Amino acid sequence: xxxxxxxxxxxxxxxxxxxxxxxxxxxxxxxxxxxxxxxxxxxxxxxxxxxxxxxxxxxxxxxxxxxxxxxxxxxxxxxxxxxxxxxxxxxxxxxxxxxxxxxxxxxxxxxxxxxxxxxxxxxxxxxxxxxxxxxxxxxxxxxxxxxxxxxxxxxxxxxxxxxxxxxxxxxxxx
Numbered sequence: 001x002x003x004x005x006x007x008x009x010x011x012x013x014x015x016x017x018x019x020x021x022x023x024x025x026x027x028x029x030x031x032x033x034x035x036x037x038x039x040x041x042x043x044x045x046x047x048x049x050x051x052x053x054x055x056x057x058x059x060x061x062x063x064x065x066x067x068x069x070x071x072x073x074x075x076x077x078x079x080x081x082x083x084x085x086x087x088x089x090x091x092x093x094x095x096x097x098x099x100x101x102x103x104x105x106x107x108x109x110x111x112x113x114x115x116x117x118x119x120x121x122x123x124x125x126x127x128x129x130x131x132x133x134x135x136x137x138x139x140x141x142x143x144x145x146x147x148x149x150x151x152x153x154x155x156x157x158x159x160x161x162x163x164x165x166x167x168x169x170x171x172x173x174x
Contacts, residue, residue: 058103058160064095069117069135071106074164089164091151092117092124094135103162104137105149115148124148 058064058072072093079087092115094102104124106114113128123140124133131142138147151162 054163055154055161056164058091058093058162060158061155061160062158064093064101064160066095066097069094069119071117072103072160074162076164090114091162091164092148093160094137099155101153101155101160102137103151103153103160105151107149108144109139109146109148110142110144 054077056074056077058074064070064072070093071090073088073090076083076087076089090106092104092106094104096102108115108126108128108131110126110129110131113126113131115124115126115131115133117124122135124135124137126132126142126144129143131144132140133144133148134140136147137150139145151164153163154161
């Protein structure tokens with residue numbers, strides 16, 4: 001017994017000591033997992049903000065013949081590596097004539113469902129709730145409160161460019 005009193009307990013950890021240390025380690029890890037995103041969120045407001053919209057090429061002007069409406073895709077410039085296909089943003093391009101274009105967001109203004117172009121009827125139709133839009137993007141029928149959102153565009157170096165990067169809304173038109 002006297003030998004046990006003189007023995008250093010730190011060299012012979014008990015099961016209780018090991019479980020205590022493991023519990024502290026798990027709690028520290030959980031605390032860090034919660035604290036790191038929280039600190040990032042707090043300090044993100046101090047970071048320099050970029051304009052969420054930028055000029056993006058939809059392709060050469062020749063890809064959009066006059067008097068046609070075609071779908072075009074662009075890659076959102078503000079994506080994360082794990083975004084995958086969700087970073088590809090479709091839009092409708094209507095080449096009116098000459099240098100006149102209209103570029104519409106694919107989303108219905110009612111609830112955001114993707115609209116489709118029907119050449120035969122000259123209408124954009126929403127499959128969700130029956131919304132309809134004329135070829136110029138104005139509201140034709142159904143529940144949508146307004147016409148399709150239009151992107152700002154420019155023609156430069158033989159390409160059609162849109163100011164894109166985020167989904168247009170009433171509070172954030174493109």
